[in-house]
Amino acid sequence: MAIITISRGSYSKGKEVAEKVAARLGYACISREVLLDAGDRFDIPEVRLIRAIHDAPSILDRFSHGKQAFMAYIRYALARRAQKDNLVYHGLAGHLLLKGIPHILKVRIIANLEDRIKSEMSREKISEEEARSLILRDDQERRKWTRSLYGLDPWDSALYDLVLHIHKLTVDDAVTFICEAARLKQFEPTPETRRKMDDLVTACEVKALLANEYVDVSVACEFGNVLIYAQSGERLQHKLQERARKMVREIKGVHHVEVHSGVPAPAQAV
Amino acid sequence: MSIIIISSDSYEKGEEIAHKTALAMDYTCLGRELLAVVEAQCRIPRDKLEWALKASPSSWGRSVGLQDRCLASIQSMTLGELLKDNRVCHGLAAHLYVVGISHALRVRILADPAELARELSGQGDISSERALRLIDRQRKSRQQWSLTHYQLDETDPSQYDLVISLSQIHTDEAVKIIAQTAGYRRFAPMTYSLRCIKDAEQASRVRTGLLEAYPKVKVRAEGGTVIVETKGSRRNRLKKAAAIKEKVQNMEGVDYAEVHVKNGLFKRAP
Numbered sequence: 001m002a003i004i005t006i007s008r009g010s011y012s013k014g015k016e017v018a019e020k021v022a023a024r025l026g027y028a029c030i031s032r033e034v035l036l037d038a039g040d041r042f043d044i045p046e047v048r049l050i051r052a053i054h055d056a057p058s059i060l061d062r063f064s065h066g067k068q069a070f071m072a073y074i075r076y077a078l079a080r081r082a083q084k085d086n087l088v089y090h091g092l093a094g095h096l097l098l099k100g101i102p103h104i105l106k107v108r109i110i111a112n113l114e115d116r117i118k119s120e121m122s123r124e125k126i127s128e129e130e131a132r133s134l135i136l137r138d139d140q141e142r143r144k145w146t147r148s149l150y151g152l153d154p155w156d157s158a159l160y161d162l163v164l165h166i167h168k169l170t171v172d173d174a175v176t177f178i179c180e181a182a183r184l185k186q187f188e189p190t191p192e193t194r195r196k197m198d199d200l201v202t203a204c205e206v207k208a209l210l211a212n213e214y215v216d217v218s219v220a221c222e223f224g225n226v227l228i229y230a231q232s233g234e235r236l237q238h239k240l241q242e243r244a245r246k247m248v249r250e251i252k253g254v255h256h257v258e259v260h261s262g263v264p265a266p267a268q269a270v
Numbered sequence: 271m272s273i274i275i276i277s278s279d280s281y282e283k284g285e286e287i288a289h290k291t292a293l294a295m296d297y298t299c300l301g302r303e304l305l306a307v308v309e310a311q312c313r314i315p316r317d318k319l320e321w322a323l324k325a326s327p328s329s330w331g332r333s334v335g336l337q338d339r340c341l342a343s344i345q346s347m348t349l350g351e352l353l354k355d356n357r358v359c360h361g362l363a364a365h366l367y368v369v370g371i372s373h374a375l376r377v378r379i380l381a382d383p384a385e386l387a388r389e390l391s392g393q394g395d396i397s398s399e400r401a402l403r404l405i406d407r408q409r410k411s412r413q414q415w416s417l418t419h420y421q422l423d424e425t426d427p428s429q430y431d432l433v434i435s436l437s438q439i440h441t442d443e444a445v446k447i448i449a450q451t452a453g454y455r456r457f458a459p460m461t462y463s464l465r466c467i468k469d470a471e472q473a474s475r476v477r478t479g480l481l482e483a484y485p486k487v488k489v490r491a492e493g494g495t496v497i498v499e500t501k502g503s504r505r506n507r508l509k510k511a512a513a514i515k516e517k518v519q520n521m522e523g524v525d526y527a528e529v530h531v532k533n534g535l536f537k538r539a540p
Contacts, residue, residue, distance in 0.1 A: 162435070
């Protein structure tokens with residue numbers, strides 16, 4: 001009854017681990033599906049969402065904030081899926097997008113660079129040098145992406161509950177550990193953690209609806225009461241308050257919406 | 271029938287898990303008690319040995335020689351103990367020198383950040399920002415320490431087979447995971463892995479014997495053959511090589527000694 005996020009580098013066998021864990025536990029296994037959900041809900045082509053979640057923001061992106069809006073859509077789609085429980089997500093940044101939910105088991109799968117290079121060489125039929133350069137570039141892009149959007153390093157073990165190194169440990173060992181950990185009491189949802197998950201979904205939905213029009217907006221939700229933290233000036237704040245009032249009717253489960261300006265957003269805000 | 275090496279960002283947590291794992295597996299736990307043996311055999315005061323395991327290298331390079339000698343003595347004695355097998359080792363930096371030994375399971379334990387901050391500050395309640403600053407400072411200091419003395423980053427998860435965070439996973443569950451992993455056949459000692467650890471122990475013992483007189487010495491061992499590398503002026507090269515060779519050949523277990531003295535960059539004879 002848990003939610004498992006599996007973070008992985010390319011060719012680290014993370015996908016294989018995720019699929020086997022899902023099969024053994026009878027859970028749904030998703031990755032790209034989240035992008036399809038987000039694309040359908042907000043009418044965005046999948047390729048643009050893939051670019052948003054894969055490439056680090058460029059200097060122009062930092063001014064246009066387009067990537068932040070796409071990330072808000074993806075986060076909402078993932079939170080909606082996670083709300084239903086029994087899920088293994090092996091797409092990008094699951095542990096960051098679903099932060100603050102206690103019953104999520106966060107796993108990172110790593111593998112030796114040389115093993116990854118061999119896998120890429122045999123799959124893509126390319127030279128060792130090309131494979132090395134591709135993998136290193138991909139790793140660097142991941143690091144840059146996480147640092148620029150969340151100020152964190154995906155290589156930092158403290159972000160995960162378990163980091164499993166596929167070398168001496170096999171894929172099947174990793175699957176066993178993850179399945180056993182997922183059955184631990186602390187990863188079972190409780191009414192309290194379910195409520196937190198519902199609040200996260202609401203906050204993500206509000207953020208996704210605002211993301212296109214308002215930049216630098218953070219949203220928190222507690223017991224259905226939504227708090228919007230804005231950096232905008234007085235004129236925009238007035239507009240935002242109007243928009244927020246409409247949201248109470250638009251979004252199911254929202255009891256009340258408040259807009260705060262010039263106040264730092266709490267850590268759990270999305 | 272294996273060796274378990276435990277590294278942790280919290281000495282207390284590492285010690286607790288090591289003791290519990292040793293108890294669960296009926297292994298011997300090897301911790302800082304070994305420093306008393308090092309003190310007696312190498313005539314280095316225990317407080318200096320403890321200082322060497324903690325102190326960041328000084329920017330002026332002072333005391334580096336003493337720190338190197340302390341760490342080499344600890345390494346040599348620890349490897350000697352690990353030859354006996356069925357050991358759980360913690361608090362002796364073994365994760366940085368027991369490298370490439372297939373029957374050694376290397377585990378990193380990450381304490382709960384709130385608990386770690388309390389431990390580091392020595393206080394009851396501290397603000398979360400101060401706690402994060404303290405943890406970050408400690409992590410950077412350990413990173414620098416491990417890179418300076420062993421050219422390895424101890425915070426890098428790829429150095430370990432398994433990283434377990436105690437934020438959500440409890441101590442007893444972590445012990446169960448470690449014991450289960452150590453029981454796998456691939457962590458059983460093989461002829462080759464036993465030879466590797468024997469060679470590492472011999473190289474370390476020889477280096478410890480030479481360090482006081484030759485501080486820049488590097489030593490490798492291969493089945494009784496010891497290869498020593500050091501730097502020296504062109505004028506004294508032969509004399510130095512002969513002196514080292516004589517000293518090494520009289521050491522226990524050495525069948526043949528090979529000494530290479532390279533030209534020191536700033537010590538070239540006119």
